[in-house]
Every structure is written in structure tokens, then in C-alpha cells.
Amino acid sequence: MLGLKLLTDPRWANIAESNLEEILTDHAWCEQKAATNAISLITYNSEHEDLVHELTAIAIEEMQHFQMVIEIIRERGYTLGRERKDDYVGQLMKFSKKDGSRNMAFIDRLLFAAMIEARSCERFRVLSQNIKDQDLARFYHDLMVSEANHYTTFLNFARKYSTDVDVDKRWKEWLTFEGELIQSYGNKELIHG
Numbered sequence: 001m002l003g004l005k006l007l008t009d010p011r012w013a014n015i016a017e018s019n020l021e022e023i024l025t026d027h028a029w030c031e032q033k034a035a036t037n038a039i040s041l042i043t044y045n046s047e048h049e050d051l052v053h054e055l056t057a058i059a060i061e062e063m064q065h066f067q068m069v070i071e072i073i074r075e076r077g078y079t080l081g082r083e084r085k086d087d088y089v090g091q092l093m094k095f096s097k098k099d100g101s102r103n104m105a106f107i108d109r110l111l112f113a114a115m116i117e118a119r120s121c122e123r124f125r126v127l128s129q130n131i132k133d134q135d136l137a138r139f140y141h142d143l144m145v146s147e148a149n150h151y152t153t154f155l156n157f158a159r160k161y162s163t164d165v166d167v168d169k170r171w172k173e174w175l176t177f178e179g180e181l182i183q184s185y186g187n188k189e190l191i192h193g
Ligand SMILES: [Fe+2]
Pocket: 031, 034, 061, 062, 065, 146, 147
């Protein structure tokens, strides 16, 4: 799926479902961080008009996802907790190249975003197929489709705007790194946990 090297064990969905307040809190903040990331890509790469427009749409969509999740939290009588530290994303951030050319850093930032979208999409798929709560299963199915589109957008912009990066080669490196990394996860009620 989306080139991912390792698929999530469906039992992770049971862990997630056993603590909905926790997974929904973590999920809400994932959406907020996705919006923040899109905004920062816009801020630093505003010379690319189509990127500014498409990432503005993504930033808005991610905040709509945030809104949907906090609504679910409220409807169910849960409380939105504080932002959870996302160790998985921290490790991906460490892997991204920041010291090469400006173009290299820009392209890697897009691939970093594509990578998180790909894994989030896969995790939403696992939730949609395995949780017993049918309302939430449908919700996660819809989000899975949306995040798959974001993944495609980020990857396409990386291909379009690369001047000195072999994007296909670098993307393979990302997939390999992430495939190793994700082996240590899949046992917590966190979207990337
Ligand atoms: Fe989202």
C-alpha cells in the first residue's frame, strides 16, 4: 500500500479501540500538526504559486479534520487532552536532510510530509477495517481517502520542483528507512504509536 514496506498488524486497532479518548486526542493533534506543516511549507516556498494554492487547501482540510475529531471527542463526552509527543514523526524528522542545497531540503520536506500521509492513511485503513464501532469505521475510511490524496500531492510536488534531487531514488530511501522504523511501533493507542 502506497509503497509502504511493512503493513500494520491489525491487532493495533484493538489497542486503539480499547482507549478511544487517547487515540482521538492523539489523532486530533496529528491533524493540527499536518495543517501546521502545510502552512510552514507555504511560508518558506511561496514562489511556487500552485504549491501555495494546493497546500492552502490541504491546510484547511487538515483543520477540518481536526474539527471533526474534536466534535467526536465532545459528542462522546471525552476531553481533548494535551498534545502527545509523536516519536515516530520525530525520527522521520531526524532522517530528513537539512544540510544540503536549498532544493534538497525543500524536496525532503515534501517527502517527509508524503511519508507521514502514507503511514497515516494506512493506519486509518487498519482502523476502518478492524474497529467494531461502525460510525468511527466509516469516519476513518473517509479520512483514509483524503490522506491518500495528500500523499499524492506532496509526492507530485517533490517530482515537479526537484532540480538537483533524484526523487525516485530518495523516495525509496525514505520507504526503506520508514519500513525499519515502523517495526518498533504498533503497540500503543497513538496514530503512529
Ligand atoms: Fe488529515
